[in-house]
Amino acid sequence: MRDGKPLILCVDDDADLLDLLRMQLEKGGYAVDTAFTAEEGLLKFKQNKPDLIIVDLMMEEIDAGTNLVKELKLAGNQAPIFMLSSMGDQLDVSTGYRELGLDGVFQKPVNAEALLRTIKAKLVK
Amino acid sequence: METRTGQDLILTHSLMLGERLYLFARLRFMAAAGILLGGLFATYVVGVPNLNLKALAGAAIFLAAYNVCIFLSVRPHGGSYNGKKNQRRLVTIAHVSILLDYLVLTFALWLVGGAGSPFRAFYLLHAILAAVLLSRRAAYVLAAVGYLCLAGLVLGEWSGVIPRNGDLGIRVDFQLVVTVLFVYGLLTAVTTVLTTGIVRLLRENEQGMLAASERLERLADMRRSFLHVVLHDLRSPVGTVVAMLEGLSGGLDGQLAEAQKSRVDRATARLRSLLELLRGLRVLADLETERLESLMAPVDVRGTITAAVEDHLDSAEQKKVVLKAMLPAALPAIVGIDRLIREALANFLTNAIKYTPAGGTISVRAADRGSVVRIEVVDDGPGIAAEEQAHLFQEFSRAGKEGSRRGKDAGLGLGLSIVRRIAEAHHGRAGVESQPGQGSTFFIELPVREAAKTV
Numbered sequence: 001m002r003d004g005k006p007l008i009l010c011v012d013d014d015a016d017l018l019d020l021l022r023m024q025l026e027k028g029g030y031a032v033d034t035a036f037t038a039e040e041g042l043l044k045f046k047q048n049k050p051d052l053i054i055v056d057l058m059m060e061e062i063d064a065g066t067n068l069v070k071e072l073k074l075a076g077n078q079a080p081i082f083m084l085s086s087m088g089d090q091l092d093v094s095t096g097y098r099e100l101g102l103d104g105v106f107q108k109p110v111n112a113e114a115l116l117r118t119i120k121a122k123l124v125k
Numbered sequence: 126m127e128t129r130t131g132q133d134l135i136l137t138h139s140l141m142l143g144e145r146l147y148l149f150a151r152l153r154f155m156a157a158a159g160i161l162l163g164g165l166f167a168t169y170v171v172g173v174p175n176l177n178l179k180a181l182a183g184a185a186i187f188l189a190a191y192n193v194c195i196f197l198s199v200r201p202h203g204g205s206y207n208g209k210k211n212q213r214r215l216v217t218i219a220h221v222s223i224l225l226d227y228l229v230l231t232f233a234l235w236l237v238g239g240a241g242s243p244f245r246a247f248y249l250l251h252a253i254l255a256a257v258l259l260s261r262r263a264a265y266v267l268a269a270v271g272y273l274c275l276a277g278l279v280l281g282e283w284s285g286v287i288p289r290n291g292d293l294g295i296r297v298d299f300q301l302v303v304t305v306l307f308v309y310g311l312l313t314a315v316t317t318v319l320t321t322g323i324v325r326l327l328r329e330n331e332q333g334m335l336a337a338s339e340r341l342e343r344l345a346d347m348r349r350s351f352l353h354v355v356l357h358d359l360r361s362p363v364g365t366v367v368a369m370l371e372g373l374s375g376g377l378d379g380q381l382a383e384a385q386k387s388r389v390d391r392a393t394a395r396l397r398s399l400l401e402l403l404r405g406l407r408v409l410a411d412l413e414t415e416r417l418e419s420l421m422a423p424v425d426v427r428g429t430i431t432a433a434v435e436d437h438l439d440s441a442e443q444k445k446v447v448l449k450a451m452l453p454a455a456l457p458a459i460v461g462i463d464r465l466i467r468e469a470l471a472n473f474l475t476n477a478i479k480y481t482p483a484g485g486t487i488s489v490r491a492a493d494r495g496s497v498v499r500i501e502v503v504d505d506g507p508g509i510a511a512e513e514q515a516h517l518f519q520e521f522s523r524a525g526k527e528g529s530r531r532g533k534d535a536g537l538g539l540g541l542s543i544v545r546r547i548a549e550a551h552h553g554r555a556g557v558e559s560q561p562g563q564g565s566t567f568f569i570e571l572p573v574r575e576a577a578k579t580v
Contacts, residue, residue, distance in 0.1 A: 017365045020372050027377065086360055107436065109368040109400070112375060114439050 001051065002031035006123050009033045009050035011041035011068060012084065021054070021110075028116040038068040045072060050079055052119060057085040057105075069100050080122050084108055142215045143202025145258060146222070150196040153226075157189040160233055167237075177236050177290060184233045188226075195222050219258050223251055223267050231274045235287065240279040240305055241295030248275050248309065249316050256320035268317040272310060279305050349410060356407045360400065367396045401475075405539035408468055412546050421551075423458045424466060426491065426498055426571075433470035434489055437478060445483035448474070452491050459498055460574045461551045469547040469555070472540045473502035473567045480565075481506040497553060497570040505564040514557050518545040544569060 001007060008030045012018045015036070022032045033048055035041035045053065053072065057065040069081055080103040103122060106115060164181040167173040198218060202211055230251070234244050248271040255267035281287030283302045295301070370393045372378070374386050381389065414420075434450045441448035470489075477487045481504045490501045509517070520542040541555075544567075548555035551571050559565035 014361065014365055017368060020365075020368055020377075023377055024372060086357075086364060109364045109371065111439060112372060112377075 002048070005029060005031040006051040007031045007033060007048060008052045008054065008119070009035065009041065009044055009048070010054045011035045011038065011065075012054075012056035013037065013064075014056070017056075017108075024112045024115070025119075028119070030119070038064045038071070041068055042071055042075065045077065046075060052079050052123060053077070053081045054106075055081060055083050057083045066100060069102065073101070082106060082118070084110060142219065142258060143199055143211065146195070146199040146215060146219060147202065149222070149254065149258075150192055150199055153192045153195070153222075154189060157185045157192065160185040160188065164237075175290075180236050181233065184229055184236065188229045191222075191225050216259065216263075219255075220263065220267070223255055224270065226251055227271055227274050231278055234275075235278055235282075236290050238295065239282045239287070239289055240297045240301060245275060245305065245309065248272065249312055252313055252317050253320050256317060256324055261321045261325065264317055264321050268313050272313045275309055276306055349413065352410050353407075356403055356410065360403050360407075363396055363400055363403070367393055367400065370396070402539060405543050408465065408543050409539070409546065411465070412543075412550055417462070417550060420462055421460050422463075424461045424463050426456045426459055426466070426500070427452055429463055429466050430470060430489060430491055430500060433467045433474060436467075436471065437474040440475075441478050441487065444478050444481070446478055446481050447486040448478070448489075449486070450489045452489070453493065456491055456498055457493055457573045459551070459571045461571060465547045465550065466569075466571065469544040469569055470500065470502070472544050473569075476540060477502050477504040477506065477565075477567070480504070493573075494570070495573075497572050499568055499570045501566050501568045503564065503566045508561040508563045509557065509559040509565055510561050514559060517541050517557055518555060 008025050010018055010021050010025070010032060011034075012021070013036060018034045018036070022034055025032045033044050033050060035044050041053075041055070044050075055065050055068055065083065069083070072081065081101075083102050083105045085105050086108045104118060106118075161182055164176055164178050168176050168178060195218060199215065202215060227248075230247055234242055234247075237244055251271050252264070252268035256264040259267070278287065279297070279302055282289055282297050283299075289297070370389050374381065374389045374393065411417075430450060430452060434448060438448060474487070474489070481487055485505050487502065487504045490503060492499050492501075518541045520539065544555045548569050548571070553569060553571040555567070555569040557565055557567050
């Protein structure tokens with residue numbers, strides 16, 4: 001929580017998308033932390049303990065997204081994690097979604113309303 | 126890439142050694158039968174006197190008996206290329222079998238007339254077999270062994286060390302001995318030199334083709350990964366722009382005037398169909414992956430269908446179309462690629478939502494049809510005429526060629542052909558059943574595989 005609002009950490013290597021995501025989430029009434037790289041994401045997770053995390057599956061380095069999810073788990077994360085994915089990611093990745101223990105996957109380009117609705121439902125629980 | 130050496134030259138070719146030994150083992154049974162039947166034929170039909178049929182039968186039985194051992198030991202390698210793993214074993218079997226063949230041949234030859242018998246020529250056959258199966262050196266050694274067997278028999282009979290059998294009325298005198306030894310020596314040498322020469326040439330050609338096909342393979346790999354990178358790099362910015370435009374249209378940076386919003390929405394729609402095209406191309410590129418079979422895993426069909434339907438609930442709602450899944454409690458597992466099956470269903474669903482008018486209903490059904498799982502997307506839209514159905518699943522066709530649909534609905538062109546290809550990649554099929562005015566049923570049938578049933 002930050003300033004009484006649930007804190008959402010967004011990790012994506014696309015600066016424009018990250019900026020957009022921040023605006024949309026802030027408009028939806030959330031506080032937002034952004035990170036450019038998996039490393040930065042992990043650091044911000046440890047510093048700020050977000051209530052929810054959104055990770056881009058396919059960042060520049062292969063598997064950066066899935067590795068981050070694994071590392072977050074190792075770091076004791078309890079917050080729900082959603083992943084952003086473009087259709088056209090590796091064929092064998094989708095099988096890993098459930099094993100990774102993700103709370104959901106959003107297909108890019110993400111529909112803002114659907115995103116906010118899902119996040120709201122998740123954070124109420 | 127590892128470079129190939131002369132050593133591999135033989136190995137490449139000998140990848141088929143198991144297969145060939147298996148073939149020869151089957152032929153050898155016929156040879157055993159041939160010895161037996163030939164003996165009977167010679168005695169009772171041709172009237173050749175003094176043939177020792179019992180001894181011939183013994184030779185045939187001995188031949189058949191050791192061939193059973195050879196047959197059983199090469200059979201596991203008969204159907205496929207055995208690779209380097211069993212190479213030594215197979216080479217040993219080849220050597221042993223040819224040596225045993227010489228033994229039987231010499232014995233049988235002795236029974237049917239020895240030095241004077243025309244069956245001498247069978248030694249040459251084995252020289253050829255050795256040249257085809259084994260290395261050049263082994264071919265020479267085995268040809269020499271064969272020649273020595275013949276020479277031993279001929280000289281033995283001439284000198285009286287070996288008694289004569291099956292009198293064909295041919296005298297074994299000095300002239301015959303010299304003639305046989307000379308002619309067969311020459312024949313064996315020439316045969317071996319020629320055959321090993323030809324085999325060497327063939328192996329070299331094979332090697333050249335192998336190298337060429339590897340080069341092509343590498344090029345195809347490069348092209349594939351290039352395509353992946355290009356498609357990814359095209360998709361990323363387009364996706365981001367779509368998201369930004371949608372934010373803009375949704376009033377993220379302040380409300381737009383109606384005309385502005387309309388223009389932005391139209392731009393977004395155009396980019397979205399471009400995204401669809403890129404997505405389709407990516408799936409086509411994926412379908413060309415050679416690793417496809419190795420990526421296949423048991424798929425929870427019910428979960429995959431549910432996920433695909435959930436993905437489309439929003440767009441159905443926006444279009445005021447009811448989208449519902451009616452699935453049996455359990456479906457057999459199939460082996461496949463979850464993402465591709467989901468992609469196929471997404472294609473069906475996107476089309477159904479696109480063509481079903483507001484107030485319509487789309488239901489997704491699935492059924493266990495024994496050998497296949499059939500998934501259907503049923504809509505009560507306008508339906509499709511029979512003559513159009515035939516082209517639907519081909520590349521770059523589009524339902525309804527009339528101008529009104531162009532532009533906005535572009536993208537169907539690749540869509541259904543992709544579904545067909547996905548079905549084919551799973552050894553299944555896709556199709557449509559429809560009548561104008563009666564709605565359409567698009568289906569995909571995916572085989573239930575034995576391996577999957579136990580999962």
